[in-house]
Amino acid sequence: xxxxxxxLFPSYDLFNHYEHEQIFEAEEGQIFSQTITPPSEGQxxxxxxxxxxxxxxxxxxxxxxxxxxxTVFQDNxxxxxxxxxxxxxxxxxxxxxxxxxxxxELPNECPxxxxxxxxxxxxxxxxxxxxxxxxxxxxxxxxxxxxxxxxCTKRVLQKVISNPxxxxxxxxxxxxxxxFSGFLTTLKLIADAVRxxxxxxxxxxxxxxxxxKKWLMHSADRDGIRYERRKHIYRLV
Numbered sequence: 678x679x680x681x682x683x684x685l686f687p688s689y690d691l692f693n694h695y696e697h698e699q700i701f702e703a704e705e706g707q708i709f710s711q712t713i714t715p716p717s718e719g720q721x722x723x724x725x726x727x728x729x730x731x732x733x734x735x736x737x738x739x740x741x742x743x744x745x746x747x748t749v750f751q752d753n754x755x756x757x758x759x760x761x762x763x764x765x766x767x768x769x770x771x772x773x774x775x776x777x778x779x780x781x782e783l784p785n786e787c788p789x790x791x792x793x794x795x796x797x798x799x800x801x802x803x804x805x806x807x808x809x810x811x812x813x814x815x816x817x818x819x820x821x822x823x824x825x826x827x828x829c830t831k832r833v834l835q836k837v838i839s840n841p842x843x844x845x846x847x848x849x850x851x852x853x854x855x856x857f858s859g860f861l862t863t864l865k866l867i868a869d870a871v872r873x874x875x876x877x878x879x880x881x882x883x884x885x886x887x888x889x890k891k892w893l894m895h896s897a898d899r900d901g902i903r904y905e906r907r908k909h910i911y912r913l914v
Contacts (some may be wrong), residue, residue, distance in 0.1 A: 783812050783817060791839040795855055798842060798863070805862040815866055821872035826880045829871050830888040836865065843896035848889070857893055864889070 723733035725740040729747045734740045783790075786799045787810065805811045821836060823829030834843075850856025858864070868885040871877050 750824075763773065784813060786810070787814060791835065791837055792842050793839050794842055795845060798838075798855075802860050802862050805866055811862070811866060815869050815873065818866070818870035821870070822874055823877075826871060826877050826884050827888050829874055829877055830867065831883050831892055833867050833870050834889065834892050837863070840896060840899050843899075844892055846896075847893050856887070858886075 723735045725734040725737050727733065727740065727743055727747070729744075732743060734743065755800065787804060788797045792798050792801055818833050818836060821829065821832045824833050838846075846855045846857040848856070848858050850859070867889065868880070868882050871885055872880050878907070
């Protein structure tokens with residue numbers, strides 16, 4: 678090492694670091710600082726050394742007090758790093774391009790949601806044939822979210838289909854009800870909106886459509902109609 682380098686990077690041996698100011702705790706609990714000079718030849722050397730810096734101490738409790746300074750500092754740094762990481766993750770999601778983070782307004786031609794009757798459902802199916810309208814509405818519905826694929830599908834259905842309309846439909850169109858399975862574009866819209874959620878990208882049509890079937894099957898329960906009918910029957914009995 679050259680003389681200039683030695684001036685820039687002084688070496689720290691066992692005695693040089695004693696010239697640093699060290700912090701001790703007095704008996705009455707107060708903190709005071711004291712500059713320790715190197716021990717003369719023949720004096721005992723300090724046995725308690727800090728693992729984070731060059732300082733050493735003659736008494737263990739002085740070392741413990743000193744280590745607390747490092748520990749508090751490290752805890753603060755880790756907490757700040759954790760908060761920074763969380764904020765960066767949130768900013769990343771906010772700045773990601775794509776429809777997940779953008780809730781667009783519905784086109785003026787879109788029927789009022791939720792759809793109220795069969796005529797609205799037919800008009801809605803024809804409305805979705807326009808690709809731009811389909812994508813815009815799919816983006817809007819994808820922001821609804823949910824705790825699971827099943828929950829997300831139900832939330833999307835509630836946004837699109839009103840309870841009175843759901844009672845006029847079932848999956849196969851049995852009885853005098855409308856076959857909801859025939860509205861392919863509407864079903865595709867529901868499935869795509871669920872899959873646009875970042876947690877449900879791998880949702881299959883089978884999972885979504887099975888939830889749609891059960892949701893239509895229990896449509897009478899949502900307004901308490903089946904419960905009221907059973908109550909009326911029990912009263913007659």
